[in-house]
Amino acid sequence: MWYVKNALTRKNLMALTGLFLSFFLIIHLFGNLQLLLPEAEAKLQYNWYSDLLADNILIKIIAMVLYLCIILHTLDAIYLTVKSKKAKGSGYVKDRRGRASKWYSRNMMFLGSIVFLFLVIHFKDFWYQFKFGELPLDANGNKDLYTLVIKAFDQLWYVIVYIIAIIALGYHLLHGVFSAHRTLGLYHPLYSKIVKYLGMAYTIIMTIGYIIIPIFIYLNR
Amino acid sequence: MKIHLKIWRQKDSQSKGEFKDYTLDDVHQELSFLEMLDTLNLKLVKKGEYPVEFDHDCREGICGQCGMMINGIAHGPLKNTTTCQLHMRSFKDGDTIYIEPFKAAAFPVVRDLKVNRSSLDHIITSGGYVSVDTGQAPEANSIPIAHEEAEAAFDAAACIGCGACVASCKNASAALFTSAKITQLELLPQGQTETSKRVISMVKQMEEEGFGHCTNTEACQVECPEDISVLNIARMNYEYNKAKILNK
Structure with missing residues (x-):
């Protein structure tokens, strides 16, 4: 992708990978919501679900696309940030341009960096352990990811880090989902407005959904 | 009214610019922003100093020539207004106004507030x-x-x-x-x-x-x-x- 220097094409890639990742968040949330089931049921159900995903060839392909999207989205962000820095010139001494736009729309790279750092921890603690670590088996013979998750969210600092990352993700989505549609060329005034509000609703549902789970586990398990 | 100005002075695109302080003692509030700068320039010329350069043409808000960052906002605090249509009644007595040129790599500074x-x-x-x-x-x-x-x-x-x-x-x-x-x-x-x-x-x-x-x-x-x-x-x-x- 590095040979594509054109910013508009790079932005399209950014939008498409971003939208795919946003779609993935919905699926991931549905998976996580199984953690809220009654304890005995949750353990077997969650471990069964995790194993189901791990064995499915279709899911494996989607997972590959997912990794690719995370990498391309990140590389594209770095490329465009460097480009923007070059285009800006020396900048202003007195700068009050912030009055004209939302703070999170101007700080997508910062918010994205928080999310990326969180992803590194998230992958290390759960994804790596599940794929390559030695996990005990549950009653049904599935890898016991459930206990690993519960143990992690038993620590207050972990819950706090998780919540901060999800809030950063929330603001990233609030601008990102709407911006992606504009980048891809949705210029109809009404549909553009509808997508903006749908994006807001989606963001609120995702943010609350992901935040409830660790709090629930911390308080109840 | 009394207005303190901090104006970006830069000799050409190669040299490093800096803010210079000026004070105007009797600015009428009905002056346009550019007329206020004209007043300053008249003073500077009389003193034998080089006037502050800025772009302007129609001064009616339709040509697109004027434009500068006023207190960190393009064309100043008023919405949907060009610099020439901004008037000193938008400021208060004793205000300090920062004036910088539009800045972007694609807009090299020609001199002071004038960009290419x-x-x-x-x-x-x-x-x-x-x-x-x-x-x-x-x-x-x-x-x-x-x-x-x-x-x-x-x-x-x-x-x-x-x-x-x-x-x-x-x-x-x-x-x-x-x-x-x-x-x-x-x-x-x-x-x-x-x-x-x-x-x-x-x-x-x-x-x-x-x-x-x-x-x-x-x-x-x-x-x-x-x-x-x-x-x-x-x-x-x-x-x-x-x-x-x-x-x-």
């Missing part, structure tokens, strides 16, 4: 026109254009090319300017036939001039003296993607 915006002209030259056969002008009513279409094209055509969108953008993107020009021509039947060619070459030129990309913060429309819609940018993206996918 030829990069915007280059974008226009690359495709912001309609090719017509020479000869007699055609009968105007032979091509019917719906009123709504004409109005929409005119809304985009209201762009005066002042560069405030670039100056207000965190990425110094010229997307609002370029897209307004593309939309203006695309909405009319005379311009439609060349849309694909136009959008590809204008976007390419925009890149080559060193402008940044658009991240849809929408600050450009807020600070635009003509309130040009950011939806034009989405339309440009659509036309660009369509042209790339279908024509190549």
Whole structure:
């Protein structure tokens, strides 16, 4: 992708990978919501679900696309940030341009960096352990990811880090989902407005959904 | 009223600029911002100093020549106003006003507050026109254009090319300017036939001039003296993607 220097094409890639990742968040949330089931049921159900995903060839392909999207989205962000820095010139001494736009729309790279750092921890603690670590088996013979998750969210600092990352993700989505549609060329005034509000609703549902789970586990398990 | 000014002085594009302090003691509140600067310049010339250079032409808010960052905002605090239409009644007695030139890699400083915006002209030259056969002008009513279409094209055509969108953008993107020009021509039947060619070459030129990309913060429309819609940018993206996918 590095040979594509054109910013508009790079932005399209950014939008498409971003939208795919946003779609993935919905699926991931549905998976996580199984953690809220009654304890005995949750353990077997969650471990069964995790194993189901791990064995499915279709899911494996989607997972590959997912990794690719995370990498391309990140590389594209770095490329465009460097480009923007070059285009800006020396900048202003007195700068009050912030009055004209939302703070999170101007700080997508910062918010994205928080999310990326969180992803590194998230992958290390759960994804790596599940794929390559030695996990005990549950009653049904599935890898016991459930206990690993519960143990992690038993620590207050972990819950706090998780919540901060999800809030950063929330603001990233609030601008990102709407911006992606504009980048891809949705210029109809009404549909553009509808997508903006749908994006807001989606963001609120995702943010609350992901935040409830660790709090629930911390308080109840 | 008394006004303190901190004005960016820079000899040329190569030299390093700095703020210089000036104080004007009896500024009338009905003076326009540029007239206030004229007053300052008259004083400087009388003292044998080099006046503060700034761009201006019509002073009626329609030519797009004037433009500077006033207290960190393109064209100053008033919404949808050019610098020349800003008046000193927008400020209070004793105020300190910071004045800087528009800054972007594609807008090199010529001197003080005057920047070279030829990069915007280059974008226009690359495709912001309609090719017509020479000869007699055609009968105007032979091509019917719906009123709504004409109005929409005119809304985009209201762009005066002042560069405030670039100056207000965190990425110094010229997307609002370029897209307004593309939309203006695309909405009319005379311009439609060349849309694909136009959008590809204008976007390419925009890149080559060193402008940044658009991240849809929408600050450009807020600070635009003509309130040009950011939806034009989405339309440009659509036309660009369509042209790339279908024509190549």
